[in-house]
Amino acid sequence: MSSEYGKLYVVATPIGNLADISFRAIETLKQADLIAAEDTRHVRMLLQHYGITNKLVSLHQHNEDKASAGLLEKLRSGLSIALVSDAGTPLLSDPGLPLVKLIKEAGLDVVPIPGACALIAALSVAGLPVTQFSFEGFSPRSASARKAFFLEKLTQPTTWVFYESSHRILDSLKDMAEVLPLDRQLVIARELTKLHETIVKAPLGAALALVESSDNMRKGEFVVIVEGAIIDKKDQLITPEQEKLLSVLLEECSIKTAVDMAVKITGARKKILYQAALEMAQGKQD
Numbered sequence: 001m002s003s004e005y006g007k008l009y010v011v012a013t014p015i016g017n018l019a020d021i022s023f024r025a026i027e028t029l030k031q032a033d034l035i036a037a038e039d040t041r042h043v044r045m046l047l048q049h050y051g052i053t054n055k056l057v058s059l060h061q062h063n064e065d066k067a068s069a070g071l072l073e074k075l076r077s078g079l080s081i082a083l084v085s086d087a088g089t090p091l092l093s094d095p096g097l098p099l100v101k102l103i104k105e106a107g108l109d110v111v112p113i114p115g116a117c118a119l120i121a122a123l124s125v126a127g128l129p130v131t132q133f134s135f136e137g138f139s140p141r142s143a144s145a146r147k148a149f150f151l152e153k154l155t156q157p158t159t160w161v162f163y164e165s166s167h168r169i170l171d172s173l174k175d176m177a178e179v180l181p182l183d184r185q186l187v188i189a190r191e192l193t194k195l196h197e198t199i200v201k202a203p204l205g206a207a208l209a210l211v212e213s214s215d216n217m218r219k220g221e222f223v224v225i226v227e228g229a230i231i232d233k234k235d236q237l238i239t240p241e242q243e244k245l246l247s248v249l250l251e252e253c254s255i256k257t258a259v260d261m262a263v264k265i266t267g268a269r270k271k272i273l274y275q276a277a278l279e280m281a282q283g284k285q286d
C-alpha cells in the first residue's frame with residue numbers, strides 16, 4: 001500500500017469503565033487527523049477524559065453512505081482517520097460497515113485497534129461453551145418476530161448470544177419462555193464494567209422470575225447468552241439391530257406400519273426410526 005494514502009483505524013473504546021481502553025487506542029486517537037464517531041457529543045466526553053482534542057466528524061447510520069465517500073477522499077489526500085462508536089467495538093451492532101467496505105474496496109488500509117466488546121466480555125465469564133457460538137445482534141423488536149427467532153434457535157447445539165435493551169428484556173424473556181424449555185441455561189450480563197454490573201446464570205424459568213420481580217434487573221444494557229440445545233447422540237442413532245428389523249418390515253408393509261411396529265418392538269424413538277425408514281425407501285428408489 002502506498003504510504004501517501006492515510007489509513008483507517010477501527011478503534012474499540014470502553015463499554016462502561018473508562019479505564020478499559022488500550023494504550024495503542026489512545027495513541028491512535030491522538031495521532032489521527034480525524035475521528036469519525038457515531039455520536040460526536042458522546043465521544044467528545046470520552047476524548048476529553050484522555051485529553052484528546054482531534055477533529056470529530058459524524059458518521060451515523062443515516063449519513064453513512066454519503067459521509068463514507070467523503071472520508072475516502074480524505075484518506076486519499078493522506079489524512080489518517082480513526083473510527084469509533086459510542087461504546088465498544090465499531091461495526092458490532094454499530095455503524096461503520098459501509099465505510100470499512102468502501103475503504104477496502106478502494107484498496108486502502110483498514111487497521112483494527114482491538115479492545116472492549118460487550119458480547120466477548122459476557123462470553124468470557126458465562127461459564128458456557130464458547131469454542132463455537134453465534135452472535136445474533138439485537139433480538140427482533142416485535143413479539144411475533146422474536147418468537148420466530150427463538151424457535152429458529154431452539155435446536156442450535158452451540159451457545160448463542162444477543163444484545164437486549166432495558167425496554168425489551170422482560171418481554172424478550174417471556175417470549176423465550178414460550179418457546180424454549182424452562183431448564184435451558186441462560187446468562188444475563190447487565191451493565192458490564194459499570195457500577196451496577198450484574199451477571200446472573202440461571203435456568204430460563206428462574207432468570208425470567210428474577211427479571212420479573214426486580215426493577216433493577218430491567219435497567220441498563222444487557223447481553224443475553226443462551227446455552228445450546230443438548231442433543232443426546234445416542235437418541236439420534238439407529239442401532240444395527242433396529243436397522244435390520246426395519247428393513248425386513250419394509251419388505252412387507254408400508255413405511256408407517258413398519259415404523260409403528262419397529263417402535264413397539266424396539267422401544268426406539270419414532271422420529272429416528274421414521275427418518276431411517278424414509279432414507280431406506282429413498283435408497284431403494286435411487
Ligand code: SAM
Nearest residue numbers: 015088089093117118163164191192221222223
Ligand atoms: N459495539 C458495542 C460492543 O462492542 O459491544 C455494542 C453496541 S450496541 C449499539 C449496544 C448494545 O450492546 C447494548 O444495547 C447492550 O445490549 C450491549 N452492551 C453495550 N455495553 C454493554 C454493557 N456495558 N453491559 C451489557 N451490555 C452492553
